[in-house]
Amino acid sequence: xxxGKMRVEHLSAYYGNRRAIExxxxxxxxxxxxxxxxxxxxxxSTLVRCLNRLHETLPRTRVxxxxxxxxxxxxxxxxxxxxxxxGMVFQRPNPFVTMSIYDNVSVSLRFNGRHSREEIDRAxxxxxxxxxxxxxxKDRVDAPAxxxxxxxxxxxxxxxxxxxxxxxxxxDEPCSALDPxxxxxIESLVAELKSEYxxxxxxxxxxxxxxxxxxxxxxxxxxxxxVGPTEELFERPKERLTEQYITGRFG
Amino acid sequence: MSGDSPATPExxxxxxxxxxxxxVRAKEMGQWALQMVHDGWEAFRTGNLVGAQNVLDSDTRLDxxxxxxxxxxxxFLVLRQPAAxxxxxxxxxxxxxxxxxxxxxxxxxxxxxTTLEVLPDVPELSSVLRSxxxxxxxxxxxxxxxxxxxxxxxxxxxxxxxxxxxxxxxxAMRLIVRELARDPNSARHLSNExxxxxxxxxxxxxxCKIGEKTIYAVTGQRRSEYLPRHPYTPYVLEKSxxx
Amino acid sequence: MSAITAACAIAILIPLGDIIYxxxxxxxxxxxxxxxxxxxxQPCSVPxxxxxCAVGGxxxxxxxxxxxxxxxxxxxxxxxxxxxxxxxEYRGRFLGTAISFTADVLTGVPSVIAGVFIYAYFVIYxxxxxxxxxxxxxxxxxxxxxxxxxxxxxxxxTVPHAVREAALALGIPKWRTTLQIxxxxxxxxxxxxxLLSVMRAAGEAAPLLFTAFGSRLGFExxxxxxxxxxxxxxNFAESASNNWIHLAWAAALILIILILITNILSRxxxxxxxxxxxxx
Numbered sequence: 001x002x003x004g005k006m007r008v009e010h011l012s013a014y015y016g017n018r019r020a021i022e023x024x025x026x027x028x029x030x031x032x033x034x035x036x037x038x039x040x041x042x043x044x045s046t047l048v049r050c051l052n053r054l055h056e057t058l059p060r061t062r063v064x065x066x067x068x069x070x071x072x073x074x075x076x077x078x079x080x081x082x083x084x085x086x087g088m089v090f091q092r093p094n095p096f097v098t099m100s101i102y103d104n105v106s107v108s109l110r111f112n113g114r115h116s117r118e119e120i121d122r123a124x125x126x127x128x129x130x131x132x133x134x135x136x137x138k139d140r141v142d143a144p145a146x147x148x149x150x151x152x153x154x155x156x157x158x159x160x161x162x163x164x165x166x167x168x169x170x171x172d173e174p175c176s177a178l179d180p181x182x183x184x185x186i187e188s189l190v191a192e193l194k195s196e197y198x199x200x201x202x203x204x205x206x207x208x209x210x211x212x213x214x215x216x217x218x219x220x221x222x223x224x225x226x227v228g229p230t231e232e233l234f235e236r237p238k239e240r241l242t243e244q245y246i247t248g249r250f251g
Numbered sequence: 252m253s254g255d256s257p258a259t260p261e262x263x264x265x266x267x268x269x270x271x272x273x274x275v276r277a278k279e280m281g282q283w284a285l286q287m288v289h290d291g292w293e294a295f296r297t298g299n300l301v302g303a304q305n306v307l308d309s310d311t312r313l314d315x316x317x318x319x320x321x322x323x324x325x326x327f328l329v330l331r332q333p334a335a336x337x338x339x340x341x342x343x344x345x346x347x348x349x350x351x352x353x354x355x356x357x358x359x360x361x362x363x364x365t366t367l368e369v370l371p372d373v374p375e376l377s378s379v380l381r382s383x384x385x386x387x388x389x390x391x392x393x394x395x396x397x398x399x400x401x402x403x404x405x406x407x408x409x410x411x412x413x414x415x416x417x418x419x420x421x422x423a424m425r426l427i428v429r430e431l432a433r434d435p436n437s438a439r440h441l442s443n444e445x446x447x448x449x450x451x452x453x454x455x456x457x458x459c460k461i462g463e464k465t466i467y468a469v470t471g472q473r474r475s476e477y478l479p480r481h482p483y484t485p486y487v488l489e490k491s492x493x494x
Numbered sequence: 495m496s497a498i499t500a501a502c503a504i505a506i507l508i509p510l511g512d513i514i515y516x517x518x519x520x521x522x523x524x525x526x527x528x529x530x531x532x533x534x535x536q537p538c539s540v541p542x543x544x545x546x547c548a549v550g551g552x553x554x555x556x557x558x559x560x561x562x563x564x565x566x567x568x569x570x571x572x573x574x575x576x577x578x579x580x581x582x583e584y585r586g587r588f589l590g591t592a593i594s595f596t597a598d599v600l601t602g603v604p605s606v607i608a609g610v611f612i613y614a615y616f617v618i619y620x621x622x623x624x625x626x627x628x629x630x631x632x633x634x635x636x637x638x639x640x641x642x643x644x645x646x647x648x649x650x651x652t653v654p655h656a657v658r659e660a661a662l663a664l665g666i667p668k669w670r671t672t673l674q675i676x677x678x679x680x681x682x683x684x685x686x687x688x689l690l691s692v693m694r695a696a697g698e699a700a701p702l703l704f705t706a707f708g709s710r711l712g713f714e715x716x717x718x719x720x721x722x723x724x725x726x727x728x729n730f731a732e733s734a735s736n737n738w739i740h741l742a743w744a745a746a747l748i749l750i751i752l753i754l755i756t757n758i759l760s761r762x763x764x765x766x767x768x769x770x771x772x773x774x
Contacts, residue, residue, distance in 0.1 A: 097657070
C-alpha cells in the first residue's frame with residue numbers, strides 16, 4: 001500500500017440522516033487513473049466530493065472515517081489547503097462567466113497569494129498547454145470564456161484546475177455533457193496527465209473506464225462491491241453484482 | 252440509466268438471449284460436423300464411395316456455418332461491446348467454431364481416403380478403430396452439450412475421456428506396426444487406417460479444446476488453473492502393452 | 495389574441511404618456527436654469543406694489559433630494575447587500591430564512607409608516623433631531639433596505655451553484671468566493687436592484703413629512719431639516735399662491751425627467767455590462 005497517493009479508510013458520508021456512503025476503504029495509487037463506476041445514486045459523486053472536502057460545504061452534511069493524502073488525514077487539515085492540493089473538474093463545464101479565458105485560468109493564482117504578471121502569464125500558458133487548449137486559444141486569451149464551445153470550456157476548466165498545481169485531480173463525469181469528439185480529446189488528455197498527477201475519475205460509461213483507467217472500483221448503494229485492475233474487473237469480475245452491472249443486466 | 256431510485260437486477264435482456272442463440276447455432280454446426288465424422292468413418296469402413304461423396308459435399312454447408320457464426324459474433328461484439336461473462340462467451344464461441352470446423356474436416360478427410368477396398372480383417376485393429384469411433388463421437392456430443400447447457404463440470408469430464416482415446420490411439424499404432432512387420436504388402440491400406448486413427452485422436456483433442464473454452468466462458472478460468480500440466484513424452488519412450 | 499394584448503399594452507402607456515404630457519405642459523414654461531438653482535420664493539399670487547411675483551426656484555429641493563437619497567443609499571446598500579448575502583450564502587440557518595421573510599414583508603409596508611416610526615423613535619430618545627437630515631435619511635433607508643435586500647437576494651440566487659463550487663474547489667475561501675466571484679457575476683442584477691430602490695426613495699414624500707420636514711433654505715447641517723422634491727411638490731401644490739403652484743409643477747417635471755434619465759441610462763449601462771460579460 002506504499003504508493004497510495006490518497007486513501008480512504010472506513011469512510012461514511014451523510015446528508016442529514018441519509019447515509020450516502022457506507023464504510024468504504026479504498027486506495028488511489030500515485031500517478032495512476034482510478035475510475036469509480038456504479039449506477040445512479042450509488043454514492044460515487046459523494047465519495048469524490050469527500051476527497052476534496054467539498055461534501056461538507058453543503059448544509060447538514062457529515063463525514064466519518066479517515067481520508068489520507070500522503071498519509072495525512074485531510075479531515076484534520078485546513079480545508080482550503082486541501083482543496084489546493086486536490087483539484088476538481090465538474091460534470092458540466094463551469095467557467096466563470098464574467099471572466100476571460102486568461103482570467104479564468106489564472107483565478108487560483110490571483111486569489112491565492114501574490115504573483116508577478118510574468119509568473120501568471122507563464123502559469124496560464126503552461127496550464128492551457130497541459131489541457132491541450134493552448135493552440136486553439138493562444139490568439140485570444142482575453143476573449144470571454146463563454147465564447148468557447150462546450151468541449152473547449154471543459155478543457156478550460158481542466159486548465160483552471162491545473163493552474164493551481166494540485167497533486168490529485170478529481171473528475172466527476174467530465175465528459176457526460178460533451179459530444180464524442182470532445183470526449184475523445186479529454187480522454188487522451190487524461191492519459192497524458194497521469195504522468196504528473198494522480199487522477200480519480202467518476203464515470204457511468206464503462207467503456208470510458210475501460211479506455212482510461214488503470215484501476216476501477218464498483219460502488220453500489222453506497223458500498224464498495226469490488227475494486228481491481230480494470231482489465232481484470234471487466235474480463236473476470238469476482239462479484240456477481242459486478243458482473244450483472246457491467247453486462248448491463250441492471251441499471 | 253434509471254432516475255433517482257437505485258437500479259436493481261432485472262430479468263435477462265437481449266445479450267442473454269443472443270448468446271443463447273449463438274450457442275445453439277454452434278451446437279447445430281457441431282451436430283453437422285459430427286455427422287460428417289460418423290458418415291466419413293462408415294464410408295471408409297465399408298468402402299462406400301457414394302457415402303463418401305455425400306460427406307465431401309457436406310463441406311460447403313460446414314463452411315457456411317463457420318462464416319455465419321463468425322459474422323454474428325463480430326456483430327454482437329461491435330454492437331453490444333460486452334464485458335465479463337458476455338465477452339468471454341463471445342470470444343470462446345469464435346474459437347469453438349474453428350474447432351468444430353476442424354472436426355468436420357477430419358470427417359471429410361476420412362471420406363476422402365475411402366477406397367473400394369473393404370477393411371482387411373485385422374480383427375483387433377478393426378475393433379479398436381470401431382471403439383475409437385464410438386468413444387470419439389460420444390465425446391464430441393458431450394462437449395456440445397456442455398457448451399449449450401453452460402456446464403463446466405460436464406466439460407471437465409472430457410479430459411479424462413480424451414486420455415482414454417489417446418490410449419486407444421497408441422494401441423492402434425502398435426497393432427499397425429506389428430501388422431506391417433508381419434505383412435509388408437498391407438502397407439497401403441494400413442497407412443489409411445493409421446490416418447484414421449490419427450484423425451480420431453485429433454477429433455477428441457478438438458472436443459477437449461471446446462470443453463476448455465466452455466469452462467473459460469462460464470468461470471473465466473484458463474486450463475492451467477484447473478488441470479495439472481500433462482507430462483508428455485515421445486511415444487517411443489513409452490512402455491507399451493506387451494505384445 | 496394579440497390584438498387584445500396590444501390594446502392592453504397601449505392602455506398602460508396612455509396614463510404614463512398623459513402624466514408626462516401634463517407635467518411638461520404645466521411645468522415646462524416655468525423651467526429654466528435659474529429655477530433649478532434659485533431658492534424658494536415667498537408665496538405670491540398677484541403682483542404687490544407693481545413688483546411681479548418672484549419666480550424663485552427649487553434649488554434647495556434638488557439639493558435636498560440629492561443629499562437625502564445619496565445618504566440613504568450609502569446606508570441602505572451595504573446593509574441590504576450584506577443581509578442578502580447572508581440569506582443566500584448561509585442558507586439553511588434560521589437567521590437566513592428570517593431575513594428573507596422579513597424583507598419580503600417590509601417591502602409591502604406603507605411608506606408613511608416608515609416616517610412615523612422614525613419620528614416616534616426620535617421624539618422619545620432625541621427630540622432635537624426629530625426634524626433633520628439624519629431622520630430623513632433613516633426614514634428613506636427603512637424604505638430602501640428591504641428593496642435592496644430582496645432584489646439582491648434574487649440576483650444572488652440566480653448565480654448557479656456550479657460557480658460557487660468551482661471557486662471553492664480551487665481552494666478559494668468562502669468569503670472571497672462570495673464577494674469577488676458570486677457578487678461580481680450577479681452585479682448587473684444587483685445594480686438594477688439598487689437603482690430600483692434609489693428611484694423609489696427619490697419619489698417618496700410621505701416618509702419625509704415627519705422627518706426631513708422641509709426647509710426654505712438649502713443644506714444647513716445634518717441636525718437640521720431639509721427640503722426635498724417630493725416634499726416641495728406636496729407642500730406647494732395645495733398652496734393658494736400661483737408662483738408656488740408653478741414651482742410645484744416644475745419640480746414634478748424635474749422629478750419625472752430625473753427618474754426617466756436615470757432609468758434609461760442605467761439600463762443601457764447594465765445591458766452593455768451584460769453583453770460584455772456574455773462575450774457578444
